[in-house]
Amino acid sequence: MLFRQLEYFVALARERHFARAAAACHVSQPALSEAIRKLEQELKVPLVRRGRSFEGLTPEGERLVLWARRILADHDSLKQEVTALQTGLTGELRMGVIPAAASTVALLTDPFCAEHPLVRVQLETSLRSSEIIDRIRRFELDAGVIYPHGLNTADLVVTPLYEEQHVLIASGELLAGQPDAIGWPDALELPMCLLTQGMRGRQLIDDALAARGLTVVPRLEADSVVALLAHVGTGRWASIVPHTWIRTLRPPAGARVLKLRDPSVTAEIALVTSAVEPGSVLTRALVQVARTVRATEPLDHGSDTTTS
Numbered sequence: 001m002l003f004r005q006l007e008y009f010v011a012l013a014r015e016r017h018f019a020r021a022a023a024a025c026h027v028s029q030p031a032l033s034e035a036i037r038k039l040e041q042e043l044k045v046p047l048v049r050r051g052r053s054f055e056g057l058t059p060e061g062e063r064l065v066l067w068a069r070r071i072l073a074d075h076d077s078l079k080q081e082v083t084a085l086q087t088g089l090t091g092e093l094r095m096g097v098i099p100a101a102a103s104t105v106a107l108l109t110d111p112f113c114a115e116h117p118l119v120r121v122q123l124e125t126s127l128r129s130s131e132i133i134d135r136i137r138r139f140e141l142d143a144g145v146i147y148p149h150g151l152n153t154a155d156l157v158v159t160p161l162y163e164e165q166h167v168l169i170a171s172g173e174l175l176a177g178q179p180d181a182i183g184w185p186d187a188l189e190l191p192m193c194l195l196t197q198g199m200r201g202r203q204l205i206d207d208a209l210a211a212r213g214l215t216v217v218p219r220l221e222a223d224s225v226v227a228l229l230a231h232v233g234t235g236r237w238a239s240i241v242p243h244t245w246i247r248t249l250r251p252p253a254g255a256r257v258l259k260l261r262d263p264s265v266t267a268e269i270a271l272v273t274s275a276v277e278p279g280s281v282l283t284r285a286l287v288q289v290a291r292t293v294r295a296t297e298p299l300d301h302g303s304d305t306t307t308s
Contacts, residue, residue, distance in 0.1 A: 003075060005039040006068040008032045009047060013065045014140075018054050066138065070276075073139035077280040089116040093282045096132035096144040097125040099225070100164065100201050101269055103248040105145055108161070108271070112289045119282060129200065136274055142283050147200050148270045159271040159290045162244070166205065166265035168258045169229070169251060170238035181259040184214055190238035193220035193231045200267075201225075205240055208265045240265070 012021040012032070022029040040047050047061035048054065057065060080091045093112075097105045102125040109121050127135075129151055132144035136156065148158055168187050178186070194216065195202040202221075209216055220237070222228055225245050231237040233252030246257050271290045273283040 005035045006072055008035045010068050069139040081281045090118040092120045094122045094142045096127040096141045098146055100242050101145040104244045111293050112286055143273045143286055146272055147267055155275050156272045157275050159287050161269045164242045164267045164269050166240050167243045168240050168260055169232050169255050171235040172254050172256050175256045181261045183261055188216055192218040193228050193237045193239050194218040196221045196223045204265050204267055208263045
């Protein structure tokens with residue numbers, strides 16, 4: 001059995017198309033097909049259902065592709081460990097990040113890259129927490145930044161990063177006369193733009209309101225916090241966003257940021273990595289950085305923020 005055969009098999013399982021898998025592996029389609037046939041002959045089980053084109057993996061293939069991914073991941077980790085002993089950390093770290101943490105992940109990855117300048121980092125910032133966990137278990141991602149609450153993380157290393165707190169942001173004109181905190185009845189009177197229903201950030205808001213017998217019907221929904229802040233910048237909209245976005249990106253000119261009260265909306269953000277031992281030297285180094293770097297400052301206890 002050759003590592004190349006396993007790489008081709010994993011690529012086919014991922015691409016679900018012989019030509020695309022061959023292109024991803026930089027080989028001809030006949031070469032990829034022949035390598036997988038030899039792997040089937042060696043293992044003495046069919047791995048791929050073949051017709052005129054790729055029709056999926058066999059039940060045996062679905063089980064064995066998990067082992068193939070793990071073997072390749074362990075092989076990469078071994079090479080990284082040896083290189084680290086000789087010249088320092090190298091290789092590629094693949095991270096999945098929930099959209100809510102897209103503005104704060106740099107506070108983790110920047111010091112990591114500064115400490116390990118030979119490591120490349122690849123970020124995907126539009127994934128759900130459950131998808132990130134599944135892809136870490138399939139060895140398709142090395143680490144993730146997620147909402148861990150309510151998810152099965154028993155086989156993962158969970159490193160808390162910070163507590164996300166949602167705040168209300170709107171123009172000073174819309175919030176004229178408001179103190180540094182606002183109650184939900186007053187907030188819901190504003191022309192509101194929020195994240196799309198089903199997104200975790202929106203679910204936190206809806207759950208908090210439901211517990212008080214309240215609902216929100218925004219006039220505008222978007223799947224991007226950046227889009228929400230752009231609407232706030234027109235001066236005619238209010239929104240509720242994680243305070244970390246206000247900390248790491250410059251909010252619209254003239255906007256005020258108020259704390260929400262009764263109830264406040266909070267959620268834990270954490271770094272997750274595989275608990276498989278000995279694991280990747282890259283993920284161990286990332287966890288070490290996460291434990292020594294404060295990902296964000298807590299929300300100020302005092303007057304609201306006004307930008308100019």
